[in-house]
Every structure is written in structure tokens, then in C-alpha cells.
Amino acid sequence: MTQNFNKYQQIYWAFTQLCNDHCDHCYNSSGPHGERMSEEECLAVVDNLPDQLERLILSGGEPLAERKVLFSILDKLKEKYENRLFLTIQFNGDLLTPKILKQLLDKGVDRFSIASIDRYHKKQGERKEILTELFESHGIRFTEGQPAVTKAELAKTNRNDPTFGFFGATEDMWLGGNWARGRAMDNNIWKKDGSHNFCAIHSGAIGFLEPEEEQVQEMSIQLWKINPCCPGTVEPLGDARVEKVAEVLQRATKSEVIQKLNKGDAWGMGESIGISEGYAKQRSNDLQSICLWCDDFFKNHYDIKELKERKQQKIDEAGFIPEKMESRISIRNSNTNPN
Secondary structure, eight states, X not given: OOOOTTEEEEEEEEOOOBOSOOOTTOTTOOBTTOOOOOHHHHHHXXXXXXXXXXXXXXXXXXXXXXXXXXHHHXXXXXXXXXTOXXXXXXXXXXXXXXXXXXXXXXXXXXXXXXXXXXXXXXXXXXXXXXXXXXXXXXXXXXXXXXXXXXXXXXXXXXXXXXXXXXXXXXXTTXXXXXXXXXXXHHTTOSOOOTTOOGGGSTTSSTTSSSOOTTBOOEEEEETTEEESSSSOOSSOSEETTTSOHHHHHHHHTTOHHHHHHHTTOTTSTTGGGTOOHHHHHXXXXXXXXHHHHHHHHHHHTEETTTTEEOOOOOOOTTOOOOHHHHHHHHHHHHSOOOO
């Protein structure tokens, strides 16, 4: 791969895990006591974003729970990109007021994506009509809420036409079911299907380095952690506070393992170090999630930070199951659904 990663299509950045809500399914365990970064750390991340980034989704947590930091980020983005960046705020809508909406428009936000239309959020979509009236009173146009997943869909948007939409963790809106992360794991409400290849759909790792013709090139930053996908790998590719994102991505292209992730092939990512696709699929089924197989792989077989093989553990004919992962799964499966 010889791509220049200083030109990049879309980054999803959850810059805070502070939130006014405490949803049972939250993949990054956001809430009133969620993890936060300082304003200085957030601005350092902005400095390290690709110079020719086309689109940025700011999320959390709840971005408006960190309004001072959010406004500083928006001001820094306007300075860096000179209004060339298409900006989306993904939030729950609970804290939005007419004054705040006007401020967000003035600071260059193009898309308002309300991600709380489901049974998990405490408001459960009850503010939908209020928010619709608020947006429309400011000349903001409604479009379907599910995130755009193709270049053709992205091409329909432009900077002179602010829009809003709604989506949430429902069967027809969410991407791949509740992820095997955070409180969805703690509450045992994650999607248990080891045959489901989340890596190969939007928000998975597919195309984060070099997308196919109609794929949207997207990666995520969770706080400062540079990840190939939105749920995030068990360890990050790099630290966006101190490393240029483009340089981290360029470094990742040298790894055959990471190139497989770029193809959405988490089951085949170990082939270059002697781990078969068949074994990977068996582990994925054992763990009931391809994301948990990914965790297993990077914990036990491959160092994603150093981009090199770990010292191999013995895998017997029955399929060795690392003690830590087996323990984790049994604990998760013993939990009951609080709902």
C-alpha cells in the first residue's frame, strides 16, 4: 500500500466517555463518571488528525456533557481546516437547547445525528418531536438517520445544507447488534453469534486503510486510542495525543495481519503467522463473537502495538483456549439480563 494517509475520508472520534445517561448497552461504558481527557489532550489529538481529513464524527459519551471542551475542539477544527471539514455531532439530544444549537451551527457543525431512539436510553426517543421542531425552526433539514455506509450516500451531503436524523440500538438501525464491549458485555446483552463477521461491515475494520470502490474509509479514535474499527481492538494501534494519525496508519500497512483486517478478514488475519482460518472460526464460535476472537488473537498471538508476532502458545488438536479468555467468557455468560 502506498496511500497517503494525510488524505483520509472519515474518522469517528469519541472524545469523551462522560454522559448524562448510563445505558445498559453502552459499548464504551460511558456515564456520569465516564473517562475523560483534558482540553489540552483533545486539542493535541486535533493537531494530529490527517491534514486533508474530509469528515469527522464527534461522539462520546455525550458531547454536550463536555460543552466547553467540545467548543474548543470545534474552534480548533475550524482553524485547522478552514471550514473544509464536514462535521457531524453524534449525541443523545437530551441536553440540546436553542442557544446551544445556534452555537453549534456557528461553529461549523453540518450534521446532527441523534443516537438515542431505542429502549436503552432513559428518554427512549420521547424528545424526538421536540428535537424535530427545534431543528426545523433553524432551517435544518431531516434525512434518514442511519449512518451513511457508501460513498454514494456521502456524496448526497454538502456543507451548505445542514441536516439532522435519528437512529438507535434497534434491529433495523444498529450496525451488527450490540457489540461485545462495555456494559453490553457486563449486562449480557451483546450479540452472541460467532459466525457473524462484524469486521466486514461498516464500523468494522474493513476499508480503514484502503477501501474498495464504494466503501467509506473510516477508522475510530476512542478518547486517544487509534483503532481500525469502532468497537476498538483490545490494544490500540497508536496514541493520537502524541502520534500523527497518518503515520500510525502508514506503519500499519507494513503488517500482513493488519492488511487482512483492512479486508474485513479477521478469521484470516493469523495465516501469515501460522494460525489457520479454521482455527480462528472455531475460536470465534467458542467465544460467540468475532470481536472476542480478535481480542484473543491480539492478546495471545500478535502484538498490535509493535506489529509483531508474540511468543506462540501451544495449540493442541482440540483447540487450546487461553485461561484468561475462557474465564472472562464464563463470567460474562453467568450474568443475567437485567431487563
